Amino acid sequence: MLDEPGGIPESPFQRGAAAAWLIGPAFLILAAWLMLGSQRGDLPLAPAVLVASDQITPGARRDPMGEPPSVMSGGFKHACNECHRVFDSPTAQHRPMVQHTHITLKHGMNDNCFNCHNRENREKLVLYTGDLISFDQVPRLCSQCHGTVYRDWQRGTHGKTMGSWDAASGLQIRLECNDCHDPHAPAYPPIAPLPAPQTLRMGLQFPYGAHEHEHHVPLQEGAGRNRKPAAHPEKHE
Amino acid sequence: MSVRIWDGPSATLDDPQPPRMTRRSFLRGTTAAAGGLAALVAALNPLREFTQQDEFTLDQFLQKHYKEMTPEDMEKALARIRAEVEKRYGVRPHLRDVKPRAGVEFVYALNLSRCIGCRKCVYACVAENNQSRSPQIQYIRVIEMPRGTLDTEKGNHHYTHPKVPDINHFYMPVQCHQCANPPCVKVCPVEATWQEPDGITVIDYDWCIGCRYCEAACPYWARRFNFAQPDLAGDAINPDMSYLSNRPRPKGVMEKCHFCLHRTREGRLPACLEACPTGARKFGNVLDPNSEVAQILKTKRVFVLKEEVGTLPRFFYYFDERYPNSLDPEAVKIGQAIGCFPGSPAPEALA
Amino acid sequence: MIQYLTFLTRCFRLSFVGDWRYYLWMLFLSIVALLGLNAYCKQFVHGLATTGMTDQVSWGLYIANFTYLVGMAAAAVMLVIPVYIYRNRDLHNLVIFGELFAVAAIIMALLFVTVDLGRPERFHHLMLRFNFPISMLTWDVIVLNGYLLLNLHICGYLIYCAYCRRKPGKFFYYPFVFIAIAWAISIHTVTAFLYSGLGGRPFWNSAVIAPRFLASAFAAGPAFLILTLQVIRSTTDYTISDRALLTLRNIVTIAMTINMFLLGCEVFTEFYTDSAHVASAKYLFTGLGPHRGLVPWIWTAIGLNTVALLLLYLPVSRGLQFLNFACVMLIIGVWIEKGMGLIVPAFIPTPLGEIVEYIPTLNESLVSLGIWAFGLLVYTILVRVTVPVLFGRLSFDREYDPNALPEPLPH
Numbered sequence: 001m002l003d004e005p006g007g008i009p010e011s012p013f014q015r016g017a018a019a020a021w022l023i024g025p026a027f028l029i030l031a032a033w034l035m036l037g038s039q040r041g042d043l044p045l046a047p048a049v050l051v052a053s054d055q056i057t058p059g060a061r062r063d064p065m066g067e068p069p070s071v072m073s074g075g076f077k078h079a080c081n082e083c084h085r086v087f088d089s090p091t092a093q094h095r096p097m098v099q100h101t102h103i104t105l106k107h108g109m110n111d112n113c114f115n116c117h118n119r120e121n122r123e124k125l126v127l128y129t130g131d132l133i134s135f136d137q138v139p140r141l142c143s144q145c146h147g148t149v150y151r152d153w154q155r156g157t158h159g160k161t162m163g164s165w166d167a168a169s170g171l172q173i174r175l176e177c178n179d180c181h182d183p184h185a186p187a188y189p190p191i192a193p194l195p196a197p198q199t200l201r202m203g204l205q206f207p208y209g210a211h212e213h214e215h216h217v218p219l220q221e222g223a224g225r226n227r228k229p230a231a232h233p234e235k236h237e
Numbered sequence: 238m239s240v241r242i243w244d245g246p247s248a249t250l251d252d253p254q255p256p257r258m259t260r261r262s263f264l265r266g267t268t269a270a271a272g273g274l275a276a277l278v279a280a281l282n283p284l285r286e287f288t289q290q291d292e293f294t295l296d297q298f299l300q301k302h303y304k305e306m307t308p309e310d311m312e313k314a315l316a317r318i319r320a321e322v323e324k325r326y327g328v329r330p331h332l333r334d335v336k337p338r339a340g341v342e343f344v345y346a347l348n349l350s351r352c353i354g355c356r357k358c359v360y361a362c363v364a365e366n367n368q369s370r371s372p373q374i375q376y377i378r379v380i381e382m383p384r385g386t387l388d389t390e391k392g393n394h395h396y397t398h399p400k401v402p403d404i405n406h407f408y409m410p411v412q413c414h415q416c417a418n419p420p421c422v423k424v425c426p427v428e429a430t431w432q433e434p435d436g437i438t439v440i441d442y443d444w445c446i447g448c449r450y451c452e453a454a455c456p457y458w459a460r461r462f463n464f465a466q467p468d469l470a471g472d473a474i475n476p477d478m479s480y481l482s483n484r485p486r487p488k489g490v491m492e493k494c495h496f497c498l499h500r501t502r503e504g505r506l507p508a509c510l511e512a513c514p515t516g517a518r519k520f521g522n523v524l525d526p527n528s529e530v531a532q533i534l535k536t537k538r539v540f541v542l543k544e545e546v547g548t549l550p551r552f553f554y555y556f557d558e559r560y561p562n563s564l565d566p567e568a569v570k571i572g573q574a575i576g577c578f579p580g581s582p583a584p585e586a587l588a
Numbered sequence: 589m590i591q592y593l594t595f596l597t598r599c600f601r602l603s604f605v606g607d608w609r610y611y612l613w614m615l616f617l618s619i620v621a622l623l624g625l626n627a628y629c630k631q632f633v634h635g636l637a638t639t640g641m642t643d644q645v646s647w648g649l650y651i652a653n654f655t656y657l658v659g660m661a662a663a664a665v666m667l668v669i670p671v672y673i674y675r676n677r678d679l680h681n682l683v684i685f686g687e688l689f690a691v692a693a694i695i696m697a698l699l700f701v702t703v704d705l706g707r708p709e710r711f712h713h714l715m716l717r718f719n720f721p722i723s724m725l726t727w728d729v730i731v732l733n734g735y736l737l738l739n740l741h742i743c744g745y746l747i748y749c750a751y752c753r754r755k756p757g758k759f760f761y762y763p764f765v766f767i768a769i770a771w772a773i774s775i776h777t778v779t780a781f782l783y784s785g786l787g788g789r790p791f792w793n794s795a796v797i798a799p800r801f802l803a804s805a806f807a808a809g810p811a812f813l814i815l816t817l818q819v820i821r822s823t824t825d826y827t828i829s830d831r832a833l834l835t836l837r838n839i840v841t842i843a844m845t846i847n848m849f850l851l852g853c854e855v856f857t858e859f860y861t862d863s864a865h866v867a868s869a870k871y872l873f874t875g876l877g878p879h880r881g882l883v884p885w886i887w888t889a890i891g892l893n894t895v896a897l898l899l900l901y902l903p904v905s906r907g908l909q910f911l912n913f914a915c916v917m918l919i920i921g922v923w924i925e926k927g928m929g930l931i932v933p934a935f936i937p938t939p940l941g942e943i944v945e946y947i948p949t950l951n952e953s954l955v956s957l958g959i960w961a962f963g964l965l966v967y968t969i970l971v972r973v974t975v976p977v978l979f980g981r982l983s984f985d986r987e988y989d990p991n992a993l994p995e996p997l998p999h
Contacts (some may be wrong), residue, residue: 017265018608019608020266021265021268022612022615023269023273024267024268024271024272024273025272026272026615027269027276027618027619028271028275028276030276030279030622030623031278032279033279034279034282035279044637045372045468046371049373050470051363055360056360056364058508058511059511061514152557155529156529157533157536157557158516159516160515160516161516163506164504165501165522165528165529166528167525168525180514188353188515190353190400190402192399192400192401193354193356193396193397193398193401194357194359195356196356196395196396196397197359197394198373199373199374199642199644200373200464200465200637200643201642202642203945205394205942276618276619276622277625280623281625282629283629284633286633287633298709301716302716302717374643378942380940380941388941389939389941390864390867390941391941392940392941394940394941420788423723425723426718426719427714427717427718428719429713429717444713444717445706446714447636447706448704448705449647449704450725450782452643453646453647453935454788455788455939456787456789456939457940458938458940460643461643462643462646463635464635464637464639464641464643465636465637466635488635488706489707490706543788543939546788548787548788
């Protein structure tokens with residue numbers, strides 16, 4: 001290693017020469033390795049999550065009974081009074097339905113058919129005052145009880161608007177009560193959610209809140225100090 | 238004497254002269270240079286796969302910033318993009334540059350009492366805005382929140398209940414809040430993102446350099462980056478496109494919610510709103526006092542997310558009355574006690 | 589002009605001359621750099637999906653290294669200040685190595701930013717629409733490139749004067765040296781402001797980030813120089829006194845003490861307040877539920893830094909073995925603490941509370957290693973050329989003569 005003149009034959013320079021000889025072949029090996037082993041970097045692309053287009057169709061949530069009202073029976077469309085002119089209806093409030101069995105009445109204390117339907121003319125709805133209105137004037141009927149919601153709906157702060165955000169354009173359609181709510185069971189039934197996000201390299205995610213188990217839950221603390229929150233139904237999925 | 242290496246003797250003992258070009262040293266140098274060159278070429282080898290992609294064109298390279306483009310420049314750029322979309326996806330797009338309307342400032346309002354967490358808005362947005370299906374890019378995140386908090390850190394993004402809403406949670410969708418004081422615009426080094434007169438913060442996808450500083454700056458996690466070439470199924474492409482909104486993005490740039498400006502600037506409503514089954518989403522011109530959003534701001538108790546960061550969002554949340562319904566066992570008990578539910582004793586009986 | 593071109597040509601040719609250790613070292617660095625280049629080409633073609641970064645954790649290894657290297661570059665000032673302000677004699681002839689390292693470090697830092705870009709070919713957009721002075725990133729572009737130019741000028745001028753065997757004109761470099769002192773502080777301050785200016789990231793939104801950056805840089809930078817100076821000393825006959833190394837040791841000790849103190853302040857504020865904003869710090873130090881990716885790293889860093897600091901306090905580290913040991917620990921410890929330990933946790937959880945962890949991929953690590961190798965390659969060449977020029981073995985009137993006796997510079 002020492003550069004003394006006349007020193008040992010294995011001088012730094014000779015080793016330098018040997019090392020220099022190494023450079024070319026080393027680079028060639030690297031080149032060969034890069035050419036052969038040149039795979040694509042790992043791209044953990046998950047398959048696309050696809051959703052059927054009917055799941056996201058814009059529009060009303062349900063098809064309301066139009067004006068004039070009708071029912072399908074035996075593959076034919078019948079007007080209400082075709083039957084109701086013949087058969088009288090009893091006045092009793094809570095009685096099992098013989099016809100229209102698909103209707104479940106879940107409308108809170110509003111559990112009398114003739115609160116809304118007219119007993120004499122089934123093709124009309126009836127107001128509290130006894131005035132008859134047609135089936136396309138549903139908001140008037142609902143507003144009798146749901147005054148605050150009706151007020152909000154008039155302002156546009158409740159309900160759904162389709163078409164344009166600009167009322168002046170004349171293209172604005174404000175959906176009416178029964179475009180979304182079933183008048184016999186106005187609360188929304190729960191529906192299946194669309195798939196959870198599956199973003200790049202997201203890894204395993206827990207289907208429940210990450211910190212939910214450790215935070216303070218006032219609702220449950222009322223029932224017992226330091227009680228653990230009730231186990232979530234989905235926790236062990 | 239100290240050890241000298243780099244400055245050590247560079248001549249052999251037989252050849253006390255300074256280094257000369259000998260045949261051996263020439264050969265050595267040549268093999269080293271050839272080897273180095275070969276290794277360099279081999280290292281650059283992956284670039285060959287590039288020819289399959291046509292995202293680097295001279296026209297795009299020379300294209301000016303959106304704000305500096307003349308109408309002719311824009312027409313040229315639109316023609317180029319139309320051709321690219323048609324070549325790649327086989328669809329002739331209806332592509333244009335939609336300008337903001339005067340006297341309009343868009344605002345979004347979301348009713349947390351109505352949202353049921355069905356994620357229909359998320360996928361309607363994906364379909365409308367030609368978002369990458371793989372890797373997945375979605376502008377809207379719906380967070381399932383436990384009761385008693387508005388801290389999103391306590392929420393859950395990945396709920397998989399068979400049915401929603403879950404009775405122990407409420408749901409909070411988050412997307413770009415189109416802030417009036419947007420931190421993302423502030424940090425962009427090349428002005429590739431800016432706020433338009435109607436309040437929408439937009440991105441020029443042909444100008445963004447992909448530094449992701451805006452993504453770090455956003456307090457609402459509203460920005461998305463194209464980590465790979467976006468994969469859109471060809472038949473799923475929405476041909477109704479504009480330059481600043483939903484035209485297909487190249488890889489390596491940012492994107493985010495733009496309030497569907499190609500729809501809303503032409504008077505229509507955003508896709509997420511139209512897909513919402515509960516009417517929880519409200520959109521409109523806040524400068525019009527009769528608009529739905531103006532009415533909400535006037536009559537409801539609204540709040541914004543993370544007000545403390547001072548971003549002044551144009552995206553408001555609110556709650557309103559919600560009738561106790563039979564899904565909620567607590568409410569059923571209360572309702573039965575006061576006679577609001579069928580099967581309960583008549584109010585007179587209680588009195 | 590002709591003389592200057594001859595100088596550059598001679599330097600270029602000189603960079604290919606050396607002994608076996610030099611060749612092997614350069615071969616090793618070239619191979620790693622080429623592997624990095626290859627990995628980057630893959631990234632360029634397939635996109636940043638080849639890295640471990642996601643929309644949730646949108647900055648990772650690249651920006652961590654960038655931050656660290658800006659600090660290393662700024663640390664050159666820790667040699668400049670004692671020499672030019674306090675007239676320290678021991679460090680006088682070593683300043684140049686600090687400044688050369690600053691050049692290499694800035695080149696590495698700029699490369700790290702470049703590989704982090706999604707569309708690097710649009711770099712010219714910076715020239716066309718420069719969001720100055722609003723965007724902190726534009727400030728960073730200015731200060732980093734300015735610092736690179738300042739150091740290139742100072743080093744280039746001094747080395748060229750040595751090559752011409754003439755006394756450097758003070759007017760041509762003294763003002764720049766003093767500008768560079770302030771500028772060095774500014775590069776790391778601006779880099780800290782990149783992070784601390786973001787209100788949406790509470791983990792970064794702290795006034796102590798800039799001082800912490802400076803303190804950790806002034807510890808890790810000189811520690812790195814202590815090691816490189818010993819390598820230079822053992823491979824050339826350049827005189828580097830132990831006293832100079834011990835002066836640097838004092839600097840490292842003080843800077844590291846301040847750094848640990850500031851880290852303690854940060855930890856106290858986060859955990860004693862225990863506000864909702866503590867989540868990132870909790871993720872870093874204790875893990876959030878099953879997510880504990882950074883916990884072993886940060887405790888390794890704290891362990892390394894603590895042991896290094898204790899060693900530095902003890903007289904044993906006046907011996908070079910212990911000093912070197914402490915320096916190695918400190919360089920690694922600070923890299924973890926302010927690289928991965930400061931950049932990554934700010935993204936976990938996301939502002940919306942989602943937790944997605946970040947693990948660098950092999951491709952991303954290769955690119956990073958490649959940039960480090962390239963930077964060290966540049967530094968090695970710079971030093972390899974500088975030493976003979978300072979000794980007069982390569983000068984305007986003669987070709988490189990390795991056997992010439994060292995001639996003192998005209999001072």
